Amino acid sequence: MIFGRWKLAAMAVAAVAMTGCAGVNMHKGAVIDDQLVATIQPGVDNKASVEKLLGRPSFTGQFSDTDWYYVARDTKQVAFRNPSVLRQTALLVRFDQGGNVASIHRSGKELVASVDPSNRRTPTLGRERSFFDEIFGNIGSVGAGMAPGQ
Known part of the structure; x- marks a missing residue:
């Protein structure tokens, strides 16, 4: 009887833990209806008619x-992982x-770029300096050998 309660409690904890792993689907940006986009005709429609059909644009050209x-x-995000792109549309x-x-x-989706940083450190040319060289390296060198006003 005690074993049955422990088993029931373990199953309840497992069920609660599994609900935290459920994926969350999210939509960001404009709502682009394929049927409305298909009705836009070059040479026939203008800015006012496109704005009535699709709304204000996400952004306009830079120049x-x-x-x-x-x-x-x-996108879809599971627990605390980074979201993955399911579908992306740029019109x-x-x-x-x-x-x-x-x-x-x-x-x-083919335009989604994956950026991989370089070990969280920027590669530079030149001499490697230690921690103590960075702190004490300039002692005595600031203004050394220079007359005042030069």
Whole structure:
């Protein structure tokens, strides 16, 4: 009877612990509806009609406002691990000088970059100095051999 209670308690603790490992799906950025994007036609639509369909862009071009970018990302995170990208969409709507849609480009997850830092230390050229060289290396060398005002 005591063994049965311990077994039941162990199963309850295991069930609670496993719920912490459940994945959390998240969506960040614009909501890009494929059917609405398919209705945008170059030469027919303009900035006002695109804004009505898709909303304000995530950001515009850096040097001109003729490029509108809509960016969306779906991720999954398990417990305390880094989130992994499930789906990413970047939609570029390019306008001509008159404000009409010139072209639409779509890209996906292939543009996600993985950056690997170099051992958390920046490689430099030159002499390696120890801790004590860094602290005591300049004693007596500041202003040595120089006349005042030089």
